Amino acid sequence: METVHAIEFRHITKRFGKVVANDGIDLTLDRGEILALLGENGSGKTTLMNMLSGIYFPDEGEILVGGKPAAIRSPKDAYANGIGMIHQHYKLVDVFTAAENIALGLHDGGRLDRREIAARVQAISDKYGFGIDPNKKVYDMSVSEKQTVEIVKVLYRGADVLILDEPTAVLTPQETERLFAILRTMKADGKAIVIITHKLHEVMAISDRVAVLRKGQYIGAVNTAETDPQALTDMMVGHAVTLNIDRPDPVDPKPRLTVEGLTVLDAEGVKKLDGVGFTALGGEILGIAGIAGSGQRELLESIAGLYPIAAGSIRYTPDGAGPQELVGKTPMQIKQAGVAMAFVPEDRLGMGLVGGMGMTGNMMLRSWRRGKGVFVDRKDPNALALKVKESLEVVTPSVDFPVRRLSGGNVQKVLVGREIASSPTVLMSAYAVRGLDINTSYTIYNLMTEQKKKGVAVIFVGEDLDVLLELCDRILVLCGGKVSGVVDARTATKEQVGLMMTRVGGKEGA
Numbered sequence: 001m002e003t004v005h006a007i008e009f010r011h012i013t014k015r016f017g018k019v020v021a022n023d024g025i026d027l028t029l030d031r032g033e034i035l036a037l038l039g040e041n042g043s044g045k046t047t048l049m050n051m052l053s054g055i056y057f058p059d060e061g062e063i064l065v066g067g068k069p070a071a072i073r074s075p076k077d078a079y080a081n082g083i084g085m086i087h088q089h090y091k092l093v094d095v096f097t098a099a100e101n102i103a104l105g106l107h108d109g110g111r112l113d114r115r116e117i118a119a120r121v122q123a124i125s126d127k128y129g130f131g132i133d134p135n136k137k138v139y140d141m142s143v144s145e146k147q148t149v150e151i152v153k154v155l156y157r158g159a160d161v162l163i164l165d166e167p168t169a170v171l172t173p174q175e176t177e178r179l180f181a182i183l184r185t186m187k188a189d190g191k192a193i194v195i196i197t198h199k200l201h202e203v204m205a206i207s208d209r210v211a212v213l214r215k216g217q218y219i220g221a222v223n224t225a226e227t228d229p230q231a232l233t234d235m236m237v238g239h240a241v242t243l244n245i246d247r248p249d250p251v252d253p254k255p256r257l258t259v260e261g262l263t264v265l266d267a268e269g270v271k272k273l274d275g276v277g278f279t280a281l282g283g284e285i286l287g288i289a290g291i292a293g294s295g296q297r298e299l300l301e302s303i304a305g306l307y308p309i310a311a312g313s314i315r316y317t318p319d320g321a322g323p324q325e326l327v328g329k330t331p332m333q334i335k336q337a338g339v340a341m342a343f344v345p346e347d348r349l350g351m352g353l354v355g356g357m358g359m360t361g362n363m364m365l366r367s368w369r370r371g372k373g374v375f376v377d378r379k380d381p382n383a384l385a386l387k388v389k390e391s392l393e394v395v396t397p398s399v400d401f402p403v404r405r406l407s408g409g410n411v412q413k414v415l416v417g418r419e420i421a422s423s424p425t426v427l428m429s430a431y432a433v434r435g436l437d438i439n440t441s442y443t444i445y446n447l448m449t450e451q452k453k454k455g456v457a458v459i460f461v462g463e464d465l466d467v468l469l470e471l472c473d474r475i476l477v478l479c480g481g482k483v484s485g486v487v488d489a490r491t492a493t494k495e496q497v498g499l500m501m502t503r504v505g506g507k508e509g510a
């Protein structure tokens with residue numbers, strides 16, 4: 001007897017104008033399995049899953065649910081077929097509670113019994129170990145809690161097939177572990193789960209099978225137990241690739257940026273940086289490590305002139321001139337002095353890029369979230385756009401194609417590429433490779449190294465300790481807004497840095 005798959009894609013094709021996002025894809029998904037969907041940026045992963053969740057409808061082919069052809073024309077149809085997707089951008093109403101968000105739109109006409117809803121939410125939460133408070137308002141929640149609400153929302157609607165699009169991109173390692181434990185419980189309960197992720201160690205840790213897409217085509221699927229990250233990378237890219245970070249010794253390093261006693265407070269008066277001091281040298285990569293929210297964002301924003309500074313100084317030393325104080329300067333003056341910040345925020349299109357404009361338009365515009373001004377780059381924006389497109393292999397039909405319609409990873413490449421193209425003397429980047437496929441991540445690491453070789457002081461805020469230890473020359477470790485220490489990245493160990501991330505100095509009580 002033929003096995004009935006939870007989901008079966010048969011020759012699915014989806015085009016956007018001239019772009020063939022999915023090209024005749026055949027893929028199956030079974031109950032009680034976690035399938036990792038892998039592919040380079042723009043390879044068509046999200047598009048394929050959007051057809052399962054009713055956001056797009058295939059141009060050709062059919063989708064079988066439980067062995068029967070299903071016409072999934074809306075998210076409502078998807079739910080009716082037991083399919084739910086957790087997107088990268090959460091769609092929750094801030095002023096509503098968890099339970100209100102979960103039940104939203106479900107009880108049209110009927111009476112909404114709050115107690116009953118809360119009880120059902122609680123039951124789902126207990127069954128899978130979510131630990132959710134049904135009465136908590138969304139605006140009081142962390143990113144991880146919001147994601148939990150999205151997952152419970154999907155389960156509440158009776159989903160047996162769950163799709164998670166890069167769910168760990170914004171989670172800490174601990175939150176990721178918690179999510180994975182929940183996914184394993186759901187799998188044991190017979191759910192079919194698809195997870196889209198670029199992190200190969202996560203693929204190895206959580207999935208049973210891996211399906212690979214390349215340029216819109218289905219390349220194949222392998223059992224996770226029978227593969228490894230290198231083989232998966234080769235499959236994704238289509239040829240053997242070396243995952244290697246070149247780290248030349250700094251040549252003639254000299255102080256570029258000297259930060260002393262930097263203290264900043266947030267809108268509520270909470271100290272986000274507390275007496276931070278360090279020197280960033282031209283010709284080196286200074287890594288910044290820390291648990292999420294340890295002051296990384298505030299540090300870069302302070303240097304860029306975007307964050308109000310309570311105390312301290314930030315001195316910048318250009319070539320052939322004495323140090324100049326940056327505190328008190330506008331973001332534009334700081335930018336003109338040569339300090340570029342490639343900041344890759346959680347909402348890629350919220351800051352720094354204008355979604356409706358193409359790459360060319362975005363090369364000219366550098367508008368900041370706080371609305372402190374718009375920068376106009378004097379270089380030919382079209383040439384810059386073409387250069388970025390070519391060097392970072394941005395998948396876009398043209399440099400005038402609205403960036404909003406590029407795949408998530410490609411949006412990020414535009415953002416990072418633009419900063420690099422502006423020839424800075426200090427280049428700051430935070431989470432530069434978030435959402436980028438492994439091959440592109442290495443492209444970015446190499447671009448950072450190229451900048452370092454040109455004498456640029458590169459400040460690299462990263463999440464992956466292995467990468468920080470391989471890429472950087474020195475690593476500054478932040479803990480709760482304070483400097484825990486600075487280590488030599490060539491000799492430091494992961495354990496040492498990990499300890500410093502949780503305790504100032506890393507040695508207290510040890």
Ligand SMILES: Nc1ncnc2c1ncn2[C@@H]1O[C@H](COP(=O)(O)OP(=O)(O)OP(=O)(O)O)[C@@H](O)[C@H]1O
Nearest residue numbers: 016021041042043044045046047405406407408409
């Ligand atoms: N609404 C749309 N209009 C036009 N083109 C689109 C649209 N959505 C996706 N595309 C294109 O289809 C291709 C596949 O994109 P998709 O988002 O599915 O890739 P992905 O594998 O999920 O990428 P990433 O890893 O970067 O998120 C890309 O070339 C993208 O630009």
